[in-house]
Amino acid sequence: MTTWNDFNSAEDQNNFDVIPKGTLVKVRMTIRPGGYDDASQGWTGGYATQSMTTGSVYLNCEFVVLDGPYAKRKMWSLIGLHSPKGPEWANMGRAFVKGILNSSRGLHPQDNSPQAQQARRIQGFADLDGIEFVAKVEMDKDQNGDDKNVVKTAITPDNKAYAGIAGEPTQASASVQQSSPAQSTSTAPTGRPSWAQ
Template identity: 35%
Template sequence: MFDFNDAQQQMSPQGELIPDGVFSRVKLNVRPGGTNGAVPMDAKLLKSSDRSDALMLNCELTLLDGPYARRKFWQNFTVAGGRRDDKGDSIGWNIAKSSFRAMIDSATGLDPKDETPAACAKRKLEGLRQLDGIVFAARIMIEPKNDDYAASNRIANVVVPGDPEYAKVIAGQPVPPDPVNAAPRKSRADGGAAAPAWSQPQASAQGPAVSPEAKPAASIPQWLNS
């Protein structure tokens, strides 16, 4: 006899989007794209754009909690090249750095405003490959379709310590969705979450240079999800 009572309920139909504004812990896995990164650890890690000189970290993101647990979506983070600001810096890389910083803060429970030496040390990685496997709290959105792409899921914002939802989301507890594309959009005065100032793109060195002789040496920092 086969008892199917302990089986998980079937997943949503393939291609159905995760609803706008869902909160969950998310696990990030990097999908190597065949192009070398800036350091030996990132050999063959990056994905080259077919539209520009941009290099991207191609990520698979898996929800870990709630009714959409095990659902996946995919997102590219530009780490070099692409559009540039008036200082010549890669706009995509500045945005990606802010996202990666927030992921580390969320995964480790760091206060985003903590600039102590210990906190700063945790925000330093030997390579982008060390982000593979990181688990953090996030709010998911639906990116509307445009002339080039169908509608898709992506990270609306990483939920960090200090955000009202952080403790529950990181503990895997249910949090009501907060749709990003709901009309009218929430303002800060209405209680909507405002992005902290440090998460805005900052001028920095242009994205990582590509190393032609990179060799992999991956190891996930033990503190990343401790």
């Protein structure tokens, strides 16, 4: 019988070591909504967060490792959307999202075909919430100065390790790879967003 006054029989806490820097893992990204919208920027749905101290705007993201020895491990990172200090943080955020889309949809970064260009468009941040891609694990320091894992880089099909980690392409990338320009204009409704057809 479990009692709430004797903890001798309770399991020990899990004390996870950090995932080694540079490890490639398949992750699912979820966005923790911050309630900040700016329709003129296309930031709708309450996904963005604005810092009350700096005024910067970002996506607050959680990444869960999907398989392998680190399955179910979680990492947290921010994707920059705007900084009052200048465009650099937003440019890094846009590059990261482009990498996520390339990784998730099996697109080579140099593929500029009409299908690839369409697959790099999103209707809104909701399209990124729950997206799966191959990520490179990196290190940062937490508020106590201890090492913590973060995700800042998506691995794309031009990386030789990508195919072994990515597994089967997502439905969106499969439809992009299999469609020709003639087919892409006359696809039947599939229940997928227009960018994924």
